[in-house]
Amino acid sequence: MACFERASPSLKKILLQLYRADKPIEIDHHLHEFGSVEYHVQSSLSDPQHAYLSISTPQLSQGDLLSYGLSHYSMEMVKAISLDVVEIVQPAKEGYQLTLRLNLSKIPRGKDSMKVISEISTVQATILSSQLKEMLWTVNSEDTFQGMCKPIKLVYHPRETFYVIKQPLKIAAVFPMRFKEHSDVIIATAFLQELTDVGSSKKWAKVPPCCWAPIPPPELRGEPFEDLSTNGGFVTFDIYPRHIEGKRLDKTVWSLLNFYAYVKYHVKCTKGFIQRRMRKRLESLVETLQGPNLGEDEQTEKVQGNARCSCVGKSVRLPKFKMLKRKYGDFTRKIKKLRFRIKIHGFRRFRQRWLTIPKFSSSMGYTKLD
Numbered sequence: 001m002a003c004f005e006r007a008s009p010s011l012k013k014i015l016l017q018l019y020r021a022d023k024p025i026e027i028d029h030h031l032h033e034f035g036s037v038e039y040h041v042q043s044s045l046s047d048p049q050h051a052y053l054s055i056s057t058p059q060l061s062q063g064d065l066l067s068y069g070l071s072h073y074s075m076e077m078v079k080a081i082s083l084d085v086v087e088i089v090q091p092a093k094e095g096y097q098l099t100l101r102l103n104l105s106k107i108p109r110g111k112d113s114m115k116v117i118s119e120i121s122t123v124q125a126t127i128l129s130s131q132l133k134e135m136l137w138t139v140n141s142e143d144t145f146q147g148m149c150k151p152i153k154l155v156y157h158p159r160e161t162f163y164v165i166k167q168p169l170k171i172a173a174v175f176p177m178r179f180k181e182h183s184d185v186i187i188a189t190a191f192l193q194e195l196t197d198v199g200s201s202k203k204w205a206k207v208p209p210c211c212w213a214p215i216p217p218p219e220l221r222g223e224p225f226e227d228l229s230t231n232g233g234f235v236t237f238d239i240y241p242r243h244i245e246g247k248r249l250d251k252t253v254w255s256l257l258n259f260y261a262y263v264k265y266h267v268k269c270t271k272g273f274i275q276r277r278m279r280k281r282l283e284s285l286v287e288t289l290q291g292p293n294l295g296e297d298e299q300t301e302k303v304q305g306n307a308r309c310s311c312v313g314k315s316v317r318l319p320k321f322k323m324l325k326r327k328y329g330d331f332t333r334k335i336k337k338l339r340f341r342i343k344i345h346g347f348r349r350f351r352q353r354w355l356t357i358p359k360f361s362s363s364m365g366y367t368k369l370d
């Protein structure tokens with residue numbers, strides 16, 4: 001998803017400030033993101049060439065796979081951000097899961113410096129992506145052929161959890177959808193139904209299959225009731241081995257981690273679009289209602305002006321019937337021009353399903369009485 005950046009904007013800003021400083025500066029700054037991610041940036045005057053970055057982030061899964069801190073694969077992925085600049089400090093500082101020592105003197109000058117600092121700012125996204133990659137890689141392991149495994153609960157955000165279920169030859173990712181406002185539920189439901197229909201078409205046969213249902217899938221039976229209480233239904237993606245091969249793995253992982261953000265972004269944009277169209281239509285209706293009054297005032301002034309300039313002492317006045325007919329004609333013409341609909345992609349199908357009035361047929365007959 002190109003509209004969501006991996007780099008932390010706040011962390012990137014502080015690292016750029018530290019790198020571009022004309023003289024050594026001392027920094028001891030704490031950053032908090034998403035309510036559960038914490039960064040600690042330190043730089044001292046005694047060692048201006050190095051800066052220390054500590055990060056505390058909740059584990060994506062509380063299962064046995066990541067119960068002992070960051071895995072070896074996650075550590076290697078962090079090192080690969082920039083081998084010359086990034087160095088992992090062992091052990092990490094107290095209260096943090098990872099501490100990095102940044103060699104500022106080895107950051108290249110020019111445009112490449114922005115690229116390196118942006119990659120360092122993606123450390124939290126790198127950790128979460130590496131954890132999910134390890135789970136998706138197990139789709140080819142032997143234990144998945146013995147039957148369906150217990151669902152693994154993943155927490156990318158404290159209020160946004162999803163499940164990964166290992167099945168023979170595939171992995172199912174289930175997203176319980178929750179929204180605060182009723183209008184968000186309506187827009188999101190129409191969007192998810194349209195997403196399911198588009199994803200099942202032949203044009204998008206290579207992408208992971210998607211389905212939406214108002215009730216939880218059978219694979220989530222036995223999970224806590226509070227985790228399955230939703231007002232927006234459940235979205236399920238089926239991940240096959242072809243979706244995690246080569247460069248597709250990174251794109252698949254990032255799309256799953258940001259699916260909640262993508263849906264909320266669509267709902268927010270749709271609400272803004274509807275509000276703009278309604279505001280525009282309201283302004284047009286106000287102009288239409290005020291138009292006949294303005295026309296009548298102008299014509300009255302014109303008639304009065306002609307009456308003053310004429311030498312004849314008779315008062316010029318249009319018949320009342322003609323005046324009303326002209327006002328009604330102008331009003332109806334403007335109303336006809338405003339007869340347009342607000343077109344929302346996918347809303348027509350939602351209206352046909354949920355907003356139609358049921359038809360009732362009566363089995364009783366009626367006989368006309370003479």
